[in-house]
Amino acid sequence: METKIRCAWCEKDDLYRDYHDNEWGNPVYDDDKLFEFLVLETFQAGLSWYTILKKRDHFRKAFDQFDYKKVALYNEAKVQELMQNEGIIRNQLKIRGTISNAIAFMKVQEEFGSFSKYIWGFVNHQPIVNNLKSMSEIKATTEISDVLSKDLKKRGFKFVGSTVVYAHMQATGMVDDHVANCWKRTARA
Numbered sequence: 001m002e003t004k005i006r007c008a009w010c011e012k013d014d015l016y017r018d019y020h021d022n023e024w025g026n027p028v029y030d031d032d033k034l035f036e037f038l039v040l041e042t043f044q045a046g047l048s049w050y051t052i053l054k055k056r057d058h059f060r061k062a063f064d065q066f067d068y069k070k071v072a073l074y075n076e077a078k079v080q081e082l083m084q085n086e087g088i089i090r091n092q093l094k095i096r097g098t099i100s101n102a103i104a105f106m107k108v109q110e111e112f113g114s115f116s117k118y119i120w121g122f123v124n125h126q127p128i129v130n131n132l133k134s135m136s137e138i139k140a141t142t143e144i145s146d147v148l149s150k151d152l153k154k155r156g157f158k159f160v161g162s163t164v165v166y167a168h169m170q171a172t173g174m175v176d177d178h179v180a181n182c183w184k185r186t187a188r189a
Contacts, residue, residue: 004183008135015053025184027127027173029116034172035105036066039098041168042159043089049167051089058087063098072102097158104156120174122148129176138177141166 010020028034040059044052052059062085064070074082082088082095105115112118122144132138145166152160169175178185 005181006184007177007179007182012050016050019053021184024171025173025176025178028171029120031105031109031115032066032068034115034119035068035102036060037168037171038101038105038160039063039066039071041164041171042097042101043091043094044167045094045159045161045164047089055088058085062088068102068105071099072106074099074102094159100156100158101160104152108155119148119172122151123169123174127173127176132177132179134179137179139166142175145169 004021006017006020010016010024028037040052040056043059060066062082079092079095079099083090083092108115108118112121128144130137141162145162148169149160149162149165152165166175170177176185
């Protein structure tokens with residue numbers, strides 16, 4: 001039986017391993033998927049990523065498959081409906097922030113042609129590959145995530161502190177933080 005060496009954080013169970021093996025660190029250029037990760041990362045703030053992954057399908061249903069055009073139109077009744085949804089994180093500020101983020105997301109699309117062009121511009125449209133020997137070397141923030149966080153906030157985005165932004169960058173492959181002996185790193189070498 002083949003055993004893959006993975007980043008240590010994902011060895012908890014199959015849900016984490018599947019996410020690590022099939023998504024984390026893979027470059028994402030699709031606006032729909034970038035919005036999905038933005039929603040999930042902003043809800044994750046202050047919680048574990050594992051909690052979010054377990055609730056991901058509930059989030060997908062609750063937020064209309066992460067359709068930012070629909071989310072931008074949510075009204076007070078929809079906010080209250082979401083507050084009653086036990087399948088998601090029922091944080092009113094994060095729910096309202098998601099609506100604000102959908103609106104800001106579309107404004108960025110209007111200005112840059114796509115959200116992808118905007119956000120990937122912060123890394124010159126190429127993933128940053130960090131050469132990490134162990135998980136202890138992974139940073140929570142970087143200068144780029146600081147700059148991107150400030151720019152997102154200036155554009156009206158909510159819950160986009162530098163730590164959340166860096167997690168988004170890792171999840172969407174803008175940054176490759178797989179450790180050196182991880183099979184995903186060696187497969188790309």
